[in-house]
Amino acid sequence: MSSSTVSVSAATPTRHAFQRRIDDIKPSKTDINFVIMDYLINEGYPRAAQKFAKEANIQPLVEEESIQSRVEIRNAIHAGNIEVAIHKINDLNPQILDTDPALHFALLRLQLIELIRTCTLSPNADITPALTFASSQLAPRAPTNPEFLKDLELTMALLIFPPENLSPQLAELLKPSLRQEVANRVNEAILASLGARREARLRNLVRLRSWAENKAREAGKDLPAVLPLGLNDDKGEDEDEAMNGNGGAGDVMVS
Amino acid sequence: MFRRSSYASVAAGNAAGSGQSQFAAPTRPGAFSHIPNTNSTPGPQATHTSTSHSRHHSRTVDAEGHHNSMSTSWGRGGQLPSYGSQFGSLNSYGGSGQDGLSPSFFVPSYLRGSRHAEKLEEAHKAKFVAQRDFRSNHSSNAGSLSTSSSSVNLHKMIPSHRGLTHDIIERAPVFVEEPVAPWPTRWSDTDKYTMLEVLEDGREAKFTTGAQKTHDEAASVRANYHMPRQCGIYYYEVTVASKGKEGMIGIGFSGPKVPLSRIPGWEPESYAYHGDDGQSFSNTTSGKPYGPKFGTADVIGCGINFRTGTAFFTKNGVYLGPAFKDLKTDRPWYPTVGMKKAGETLKANFGQEPFVFDIDQMVQAEKMSILSDISRTKVQSISNKDKTPQDETALIHDLVAQYLTHDGYVDTARAFSEEIMEESRSLANGGDSSFMYMNADEDLDAINRQKIRAAILDGDIDRALKHTTAYYPSVLRDNENIYFKLRCRKFIEMIRHCSELNAQCHPPTPPSKRSTASNGHATDDFDDFEMELDEGLGTHNRTSTWGTENMEMEDELGDKEAKLADLTEETIKYGVELKSEFAGDPRREVKKALEDTFALIAYETASESPLAPLLETSGRLPVAEELNSAILVSLGKSSSAALERLCQQTEALINVLGEDGGPGAFINVRRDFLQ
Incomplete structure (x- = not known):
């Protein structure tokens, strides 16, 4: 850690008026702690939530159990064990997938992708399981929605091309981000089925920050060139790269 | 609790800072000087820009405070039901409805929960706290005049001393930094044409007979304040109580300088919907077909959407569509009505009552579309x-x-x-x-800081002080006000403890009468404060000795009582120490905090007193946070985390986006996103 004792609030002459407005706002720690707790519970970090309740001296909002099953489902999806995940979701509440065909299809397609991934690992592997699954589980659903059909066709293309030589669109399907995305959707659906908020407040807060900056810049408001958050930078905000004209290096939000 | 009041006192100080002369001479002449001011300038609100509103506020805070300390009947003036008696009488001043901050403060239904409404409410409350603050100061402290002026200087100095302000966690009172534009509450008594009479607390405007000079001559009245664009959408309704003979009535809005001898809509800078032909008029005498005619018993609504720069009307709860577009939203628009014939009477609803049109739904829909826009933002x-x-x-x-x-x-x-x-x-x-x-x-620091925080959250201030002194010796030295708060907190914790023990010693027995008898101590050597302490805490001892008449639990009780007695003594000792250490401190917030803290002692059962919130454990967190920030600063780190900065930036950006009635006006970061 730098031993510099530069006071954070040392007024530099170049300080933008807007920076002063920012500094004048004192967010309530109670609110922030609440948002953190909400996030830990909503997105399924039960151990952190438990510790946080203790350390920040706040009441956990729900019992740990309900988080736990969501965590298990998430981990199963992340690990590619889609069948396990579907079972667990149905154990929790069969209505969830019944009432959301798109989500169900997304899970089944993910399962197909995992099967294809296994099949294509070795050059001479048997692709029958993947074909059987596709024709028995996905094909009957595909005609109900043009999106489903498109997704299925794209997925089947994975069988044709060698995994090391895929078009970007196809390569996308094998990336972990797809699992993450489906896992998020499942989590939201479960939360909605419990009558809870679908998304953690923190997500919308982060979007609000991004949106507000865009709008303010569009409207030609007088803002500093960048508004760094100071992540990964435990020094004073005034010495941020932004101030040194090294724009873009700061952890600014863009969209 | 004391934290709150302390920022109230900061507020008072700052308010005074902006209009200093009042504070320097806070006696009757200062207070009275506003009256002619208010009454003699015809239609002051018409010419006021929004910045002058701020002056208006601080002035009122100040002046009102004095009024109240001088004579209570003045304070009540604000509640007098009749504004009918026109100026000349003190009521029109005391009826600070002119400020939108009268005791009958209201929030129109569609603005409930909005940031602007919160700001106005805060300003409103701050005014009353300031009054109370002044009153208590005035009664308890004869030297308050000199201290208050010295505190003015102090507060004026702080902003240049950034290190200090940084430590004040409290939300700065809003109206000090930026004027909060109040919304209209009534028709103006002064900003009207002479042939109009304003009745019914300013809600009703009536055309009285008078010799009309020309055929064209009409009479209009503007509301006391303009429609604040910070609301995003502003809306009011008018009921036609009587349309008179012809129903030449115009309902709309106009700029502050538009002549009031004409029906709104005909003059430049004025817009209205007319009852006799149902046409809409903007800046000219030739109208455009707009809606149906209206007459007696019809309810006409008029609204501006500042985000889109459009205006619309409603009739009897039915939306009539946009009437004007491309409105200039950077100037003040006052609700305005005009009429032409004797007997025509209009009654306004600025939100005091439920609206006929479902404006709440319209504002909600606007907000929803913005929120969904936000949730679609890719980060x-x-x-x-x-x-x-x-x-x-x-x-x-x-x-x-x-x-x-x-x-x-x-x-x-x-x-x-x-x-x-x-x-x-x-x-x-x-x-x-x-x-x-x-x-x-x-890092090691994180663990150290955690220990300190845990100690404070447990209420163990001594441990926190010990750790802080050991790990970060400079922090308490450099941040005297945090040190002071910790010391105060310790005192509060001691009282808390006493109060808990006391509750155990005295399970819900009939509330023991407070002894008024002399307590037999030689009080000569004690100062006032100590007498108070003794009286307050001493009673516990006495009642407990009487309480032991029922012998069953004597042993256990005796134990606890002995402990209580010890603790009480210790608390008193600590209190004396604390007071002597900080008594000489001239800072207003320090005085205020001391006062509030010591006031706890006056109550036999502090946990049931009005000051009980001071005792709550939730008061520990802010102290812990403040100390944590100070330690971080001393380590050369940023005092706030990135997430905190994100919140600050968001709020600041939303404020910027809302000031001109833009999309930010529909967003309340705290309510909509944090809670």
Whole structure:
């Protein structure tokens, strides 16, 4: 850690008026702690939530159990064990997938992708399981929605091309981000089925920050060139790269 | 509790700072000087720009405070039901409805929960706190005049002393920094044409007979304030109580300088919907077909959407569509009605009553469309570390992890990091390690800070002080006000403890009468304060000795009572020490905090007193946070975590986006996003 004792609030002459407005706002720690707790519970970090309740001296909002099953489902999806995940979701509440065909299809397609991934690992592997699954589980659903059909066709293309030589669109399907995305959707659906908020407040807060900056810049408001958050930078905000004209290096939000 | 009042006192101080002369001479002449001011200038609100409103506020805060201390009947003047008696009588001043901050403060239904409404309400409350503050100061402290003027100087100095202000966690009172534009509450008594009479607390405007000079001559009246664009959408309704003979009535809005001898809509800078022909008029005498005619018993609504720069009308709850577009939203528009014939009477509803049109729904729909726009925003940030773009999830992970570490939630940070690791591992599925970004950097400082925080949250201030002195000796030295707050908190914890023990010694027995008898101590040597202490806490001892008449639990009780007695004595000793250490401190907030804290002693059962909120454990967190920030600053780190800065930036951006009635006006960051 730098031993510099530069006071954070040392007024530099170049300080933008807007920076002063920012500094004048004192967010309530109670609110922030609440948002953190909400996030830990909503997105399924039960151990952190438990510790946080203790350390920040706040009441956990729900019992740990309900988080736990969501965590298990998430981990199963992340690990590619889609069948396990579907079972667990149905154990929790069969209505969830019944009432959301798109989500169900997304899970089944993910399962197909995992099967294809296994099949294509070795050059001479048997692709029958993947074909059987596709024709028995996905094909009957595909005609109900043009999106489903498109997704299925794209997925089947994975069988044709060698995994090391895929078009970007196809390569996308094998990336972990797809699992993450489906896992998020499942989590939201479960939360909605419990009558809870679908998304953690923190997500919308982060979007609000991004949106507000865009709008303010569009409207030609007088803002500093960048508004760094100071992540990964435990020094004073005034010495941020932004101030040194090294724009873009700061952890600014863009969209 | 004392924190709140202390910022109220800051508020008072700042308010005085902006209009100093009042504070320097806070006696009758100062207070009275406003009256002619208000009454003699015809239609002051018409010519006031929004900045002058701020002056108006601070002045009122000040003046009102004095009024109340001088004579209570003045304070009540504001509640007198009749504004009918026109100026010349003091009521029109005392009826500070002119300020939109009268005791009958109201929030129109569609603005409930909006940021602007909150700001106005805050300003409204601050005014009353300031009054109370002044009153208590005035009664308890003869020297208050000189101290208050010295505190003015102090507060004026602080902003240049950034290190100090940084430590004041309290939300600065809003109206000090930026004027909060009040919304209309009534028709103006002064900003009207002479042939109009304003009745019924300013809600009714009536055309009285008078010799009309020309055929064209009409009479209009503007509301006391313009429609604040910070509301995003502003809306009011008018009931036609009587349309008279012809129903030549115009309802709309106009700029502050538009002549009032004409029906709104005909003059430049005026817009209205007319009852006799149903046409809409903007800036000219030739109208455009707009809606149906209206007459007696019809309810006409008029609204401006400042985000889109459009205006609309409603009739009997039915939306009539946009009437005007491309309105200039950077100037003040006053609700305005005009009429032409004797007997025509209009009654306004500025939100005092439910509206006929479902304006709430319209505002809600506007807000919803903005919120859904927000939730569709794609977030990307550029990380400092490897300069690669991060998606929303990764950014949120970083924000949470950094917050937990920064604020010293060490165990949580560790657990979170582990859980994220697990998640990444299953996601990475061997090989792909792009998700392995987390590593809670646990430094010694984080652990030390955690210890200190834990001690404060446990109410063990001594332990916190000990740790702080050991690890960060300079922090308490350099941040005297935090040191002071810790000391006060310790005193509060002691009283808390006493009060708990006391409750155990005296399970819900009939409330023992407070002894008024002399307590037999030789009081000569004690100063006032100590007498108070003795009286307050001493009673506990006495009642407890009487209480032991029922012998069953004597042993256990005796034990506890002995403890209580010890503790009480200790508390008193500590209190004396605390007072002597800080008694000489001229700072107003220090005085105020001391006063509030010591007032606790006056209550036999502090936990049931009006000051009970002071005792609540929730008061520990702010102290802990403040100390944590100070330690971070002393280490050369930023005092606020990235997530906190994100909140600050968001709020500031939304404020900027709302000031001109833009989309930000519909958003209340705290209510809509944090709670």
